[in-house]
Amino acid sequence: xxxxxxxxxxxxxxxxxxxxxxxxxxxxxxxxxxxxxxxxxxxxxxxxxxxxxxxxxxxxxxxxxxxxxxxxxxxxxxxxxxxxxxxxxxxxxxxxxxxxxxxxxxxxxxxxxxxxxxxxxxxxxxxxxxxxxxxxxxxxxxxxxxxxxxxxxxxxxxxxxxxxxxxxxxxxxxxxxxxxxxxxxxxxxxxxxxxxxxxxxxxxxxxxxxxxxxxxxxxxxxxxxxxxxxxxxxxxxxxxxxxxxxxxxxxxxxxxxxxxxxxxxxxxxxxxxxxxxxxxxxxxxxxxxxxxxxxxxxxxxxxxxxxxxxxxxxxxxxxxxxxxxxxxxxxxxxxxxxxxxxxxxxxxxxxxxxxxxxxxxxxxxxxxxxxxxxxxxxxxxxxxxxxxxxxxxxxxxxxxxxxxxxxxxxxxxxxxxxxxxxxxxxxxxxxxxxxxxxxxxxxxxxxxxxxxxxxxxxxxxxxxxxxxxxx
Amino acid sequence: xxxxxxxxxxxxxxxxxxxxxxxxxxxxxxxxxxxxxxxxxxxxxxxxxxxxxxxxxxxxxxxxxxxxxxxxxxxxxxxxxxxxxxxxxxxxxxxxxxxxxxxxxxxxxxxxxxxxxxxxxxxxxxxxxxxxxxxxxxxxxxxxxxxxxxxxxxxxxxxxxxxxxxxxxxxxxxxxxxxxxxxxxxxxxxxxxxxxxxxxxxxxxxxxxxxxxxxxxxxxxxxxxxxxxxxxxxxxxxxxxxxxxxxxxxxxxxxxxxxxxxxxxxxxxxxxxxxxxxxxxxxxxxxxxxxxxxxxxxxxxxxxxxxxxxxxxxxxxxxxxxxxxxxxxxxxxxxxxxxxxxxxxxxxxxxxxxxxxxxxxxxxxxxxxxxxxxxxxxxxxxxxxxxxxxxxxxxxxxxxxxxxxxxxxxxxxxxxxxxxxxxxxxxxxxxxxxxxxxxxxxxxxxxxxxxxxxxxxxxxxxxxxxxxxxx
Numbered sequence: 001x002x003x004x005x006x007x008x009x010x011x012x013x014x015x016x017x018x019x020x021x022x023x024x025x026x027x028x029x030x031x032x033x034x035x036x037x038x039x040x041x042x043x044x045x046x047x048x049x050x051x052x053x054x055x056x057x058x059x060x061x062x063x064x065x066x067x068x069x070x071x072x073x074x075x076x077x078x079x080x081x082x083x084x085x086x087x088x089x090x091x092x093x094x095x096x097x098x099x100x101x102x103x104x105x106x107x108x109x110x111x112x113x114x115x116x117x118x119x120x121x122x123x124x125x126x127x128x129x130x131x132x133x134x135x136x137x138x139x140x141x142x143x144x145x146x147x148x149x150x151x152x153x154x155x156x157x158x159x160x161x162x163x164x165x166x167x168x169x170x171x172x173x174x175x176x177x178x179x180x181x182x183x184x185x186x187x188x189x190x191x192x193x194x195x196x197x198x199x200x201x202x203x204x205x206x207x208x209x210x211x212x213x214x215x216x217x218x219x220x221x222x223x224x225x226x227x228x229x230x231x232x233x234x235x236x237x238x239x240x241x242x243x244x245x246x247x248x249x250x251x252x253x254x255x256x257x258x259x260x261x262x263x264x265x266x267x268x269x270x271x272x273x274x275x276x277x278x279x280x281x282x283x284x285x286x287x288x289x290x291x292x293x294x295x296x297x298x299x300x301x302x303x304x305x306x307x308x309x310x311x312x313x314x315x316x317x318x319x320x321x322x323x324x325x326x327x328x329x330x331x332x333x334x335x336x337x338x339x340x341x342x343x344x345x346x347x348x349x350x351x352x353x354x355x356x357x358x359x360x361x362x363x364x365x366x367x368x369x370x371x372x373x374x375x376x377x378x379x380x381x382x383x384x385x386x387x388x389x390x391x392x393x394x395x396x397x398x399x400x401x402x403x404x405x406x407x408x409x410x411x412x413x414x415x416x417x418x419x420x421x422x423x424x425x426x427x428x429x430x431x432x433x434x435x436x437x438x439x440x441x442x443x444x445x446x447x448x449x450x451x452x453x454x455x456x457x458x459x460x461x462x463x464x465x466x467x468x469x470x471x
Numbered sequence: 472x473x474x475x476x477x478x479x480x481x482x483x484x485x486x487x488x489x490x491x492x493x494x495x496x497x498x499x500x501x502x503x504x505x506x507x508x509x510x511x512x513x514x515x516x517x518x519x520x521x522x523x524x525x526x527x528x529x530x531x532x533x534x535x536x537x538x539x540x541x542x543x544x545x546x547x548x549x550x551x552x553x554x555x556x557x558x559x560x561x562x563x564x565x566x567x568x569x570x571x572x573x574x575x576x577x578x579x580x581x582x583x584x585x586x587x588x589x590x591x592x593x594x595x596x597x598x599x600x601x602x603x604x605x606x607x608x609x610x611x612x613x614x615x616x617x618x619x620x621x622x623x624x625x626x627x628x629x630x631x632x633x634x635x636x637x638x639x640x641x642x643x644x645x646x647x648x649x650x651x652x653x654x655x656x657x658x659x660x661x662x663x664x665x666x667x668x669x670x671x672x673x674x675x676x677x678x679x680x681x682x683x684x685x686x687x688x689x690x691x692x693x694x695x696x697x698x699x700x701x702x703x704x705x706x707x708x709x710x711x712x713x714x715x716x717x718x719x720x721x722x723x724x725x726x727x728x729x730x731x732x733x734x735x736x737x738x739x740x741x742x743x744x745x746x747x748x749x750x751x752x753x754x755x756x757x758x759x760x761x762x763x764x765x766x767x768x769x770x771x772x773x774x775x776x777x778x779x780x781x782x783x784x785x786x787x788x789x790x791x792x793x794x795x796x797x798x799x800x801x802x803x804x805x806x807x808x809x810x811x812x813x814x815x816x817x818x819x820x821x822x823x824x825x826x827x828x829x830x831x832x833x834x835x836x837x838x839x840x841x842x843x844x845x846x847x848x849x850x851x852x853x854x855x856x857x858x859x860x861x862x863x864x865x866x867x868x869x870x871x872x873x874x875x876x877x878x879x880x881x882x883x884x885x886x887x888x889x890x891x892x893x894x895x896x897x898x899x900x901x902x903x904x905x906x907x908x909x910x911x912x913x914x915x916x917x918x919x920x921x922x923x924x925x926x927x928x929x930x931x932x933x934x935x936x937x938x939x940x941x942x
Contacts, residue, residue, distance in 0.1 A: 034637075035635050038634045038635055039634050039635050163509045163510050163914070164506050164509055164510050166505075166862060166863050166864060166918070168914070201913075201914060202913060361832075361893050361895050363864065390866075390867075391637060392637050393637060393834065393893065395861075395866040395867070396861075396866070422832050422864065422893065424832050424912055424914040424915045424918065425912050425914075425915070428912065441895055441896050441899065442672075442673060443634070443639070443672060443895040443896075444895045444896070447637070447895065
């Protein structure tokens, strides 16, 4: 009897040593990370400071410089292995005075609607422009208009986000071409300006900005976004009276590129320090609000990951590096610089995690990589951990877009992992004057921090999976 | 070759006819219901009216009467088979003037903190009470105090909700005994009043009310809730100076029971009209705010279910009945009356769905029944449908508490189904002055309506599963 009991104990011991049992402490650690994030988290306090004491931080602005200094000091206060700045030149665009859009109608007289310049737009001149309107429902329709009908007018692109999609990013993606390329397309037809319906889920008076571009050799015309309520109203008036005109005034202007920085901090790996697990968000934001969700949330998720590791005395096998990218919103200069330097130095980023979909309750992960087999292998790998994550509402892992900043690492064999929180509210606040701290729920933000930190931990312990993996 | 092709076609035909293929149109219908709820939903507009044009609607109040009339008219406007009121007598408690809680301290002088009476509490008399304090961390600790230490004092129950739980209802459940039974327990020890820390997730100045009770033969002492920030402050002062006192003034009072109503509407089943699938929420709310989440959301989820069925021309096999219960918050009189009448009439409620966890993005279902095997069978049944629901973020079905109103049907063999939306924000608003319409996101509310309506549809088509089922 006694011998049998000892044999059983030994069997159990070896089973733990050589089987999945060796993973158990790591699974326990995921729980510990979430517990710490929820009960003693610091992400919410950090975001309060970034949102309310610094505010909107468009590339090249004084607030962007303040954000760089704050991020550096915050990372330094963690007493981690390395904190440094990485220089990058960024576009410097300024909105100027509050924009004006005034409908001029023989039917209702005049009515102001809420408007904002799209980022990168030229101004209208001090007296503004006043012109008739031609409405289109889709970006592709602009090229189908007759130049005679467009000449001298303002194109009004009124494309609502499709509410039928569960994933609001899907609906958003269907509308972005018009925001980015609408101005040159309209200019080719002889338009003097373009106003688009804000890319937003709700129907209200907030205008939503976002980046736009021009094309070489095509006249640069002013580009602006009307609030969704304003767009509905204008569209109704145009149906009643096609002679309805719009007065638009914007004093925005482009300055020479400015010097700015990515902010980087890391905890070096104990066993494979040359293998890097990146955790990132972007430090810049649009200027209309505080950028609390976009991407203050991702910024503090990334910093909090290192803070959790440090305060919980987690010593990762691989290097965990927090990268706060500059200029995601209107140029991706920080991300391009980072990826180029990583390649030049021959750095090995096994995985990169980006949080740039807001500080909402976590739902899942989007996995991307250059190699299809690597995507499948790493989805399988994360699925092994889903039971741990599901306890905290994270139930989904699938192939999908990872993030604007980390995608530049894809061609270096990096597994790119996009944090996917609940998407229902994001486009209520995205790029709009109401993207403020009070729209962030503390527990949702902290659950996001726990999710990001836990996945960083898993990849730091195990590396990436699959054919190109190093496990 | 030709024959073979025909055989294959026939095989495919029969496969569709006799296998899971027969289910396909029903799965398609789930998608259709969500599509309609998201693109042409009316739940948000209904909730706007209930919240902003009627407001807080505590049982016995004029607003509760208005809510009954509004619900009846709204259901009638759907042109469904039956709409009727079911009488019930309800408690009628009034808060009176805005409560006052003033800390009196030799150290800091005086400081007001935010407070509200717990529902059902007696008042303090017009001059209020002023007394020393004795702080406890847990409800159970009250009975362990020495009567000499408590006599003439106000018991201060300072039990924070545990942030470690993902499910905030779990944390809430750990604190409710103190709110409900704290007053008689404190009175037994000679206390002159009790103030509790609000049952809330966040740290702020909102006090959260909720029902409390007295015990026969035990002196009724005033019971109130301090905001979480107020509780933290008071606790810190008491640590510094145990002689810190509190002045508390509340003019609340209990009136005789009042006549009120459950509001009921139904679409009769085409094949098994005697089998009822109930969809419910509660029409009453606390008085401090508009009750937009608690339970305006559940109310419009239930009405919207019938509206969707009607407008989409869905003719359910079983009867789908919307029940808007009166007096969930402080008595459950409506629910008790409904269940008693159902039993007396011998009605057969195969399933009952309740939405009373707010208008947040849906996550899953809690399944309850008298019979364990029935719980398991119906979890399995719902799991068959999870792939359809998962498209809309609903991933979880498990045994758990269904709802305060429908639980009274459990002993009639009913499968009780609790709608479970994301729980992170609920206890920011629950029973507090900030439970207002602006805290509800349209898409989240509409996804909830789609989830409730879809599950009602599934049970209306298939009935309940398992050993007590009728499939």
